Amino acid sequence: RGSLYGEKHPASSQFQRNQAPERFRPVALTSHIMKTMEQKEKVGVEDAITYMLHRALSHLDSSRGAVRITILDFSSAFNTILPLLLRDKLTEMGVSSHLVAWIMGYLTGRPQYVQLGDCRSDTVVSSTGAPQGTVLYLVLFTLYTSVFQYNSESCHVQKFMDNTAIVRCIRRGQEEEYKKLIQDFIAWCYFNHLHLNTTKTREMVVDFRRPRPQPEPVTISGDCVEFVKTYKYLGVQLDERMDWTANMNALGRRGQSWLYFLRRLESFDICKKLLQMFYLTVVASALFYAAVFWGGSIEKKDASGLDNLVRKAGSIVGSELDSLYSIL
Known part of the structure; x- marks a missing residue:
């Protein structure tokens, strides 16, 4: 274990020049031998999106109510x-x-340093957090947070890796359960040393x-969560009107x-x-990611624009490529 050094390179979280220091994230270049426990077959991020949308749309179709979704952001979750x-x-x-003993050995006593250009920091030994850049750290974080679960007829906690959303299907303005669940989750995070980033937490109605x-x-923590009309959740642009225009515009770009x-x-x-x-x-x-949700609901002009992109790609690769209609 002692030879498995973690090399960290500060990288900007957004593709913009002249970023402030707080916009940089430590990207760990972990040793290949540490990249163990690959993905589980037939279970993926689209399942999480499917479950959330199914519950929300089923509620909206069956009653004159509303759906409130609070998307919580962790600060340095894996660290x-x-x-x-x-x-x-x-x-x-x-x-x-x-x-358990093997996992403890994997997580504790990890030597690591930061490399920025030609400058290299002193090596320090870390026994907090999980080495990023592996699939195992995602599994361990999921297990770490799996204790907190909630799923009632009208309210549930939606978790996928470090993405957590609290969803409430509202009838007749009853929101006590929703607000109590959020406060319970905040308290649970505090006792488990997980820090919520209130400046990035958002709510969509x-x-x-x-x-x-x-x-x-x-x-x-005394800060009001900001309401938004659109939010990028697990790679998909969700809209307060359940309209896929914002998602298709992002795909086009x-x-x-x-x-x-x-x-x-x-x-x-x-x-x-x-x-x-x-x-x-x-x-x-990437182009057809989550098409099972938006493929049958987008406007004709958006579908035509997507197929036009596919045709241009086909002319470059020299073969006819599958259109959106054939994918669905």
């Missing part, structure tokens, strides 16, 4: 895991003592009633960037087979 707390949680779950009542804002990279690869005389592999693995997987 705040306490190994001793995790050990107790794993033991209570009945995890093998040998596996889906309400088609007329007149539309103004909801009372949620308060966290990113699609133009992907076409640029395809053209650049073509200019290097990359063979057509490799161009097609790049399209299928990088471009198409």
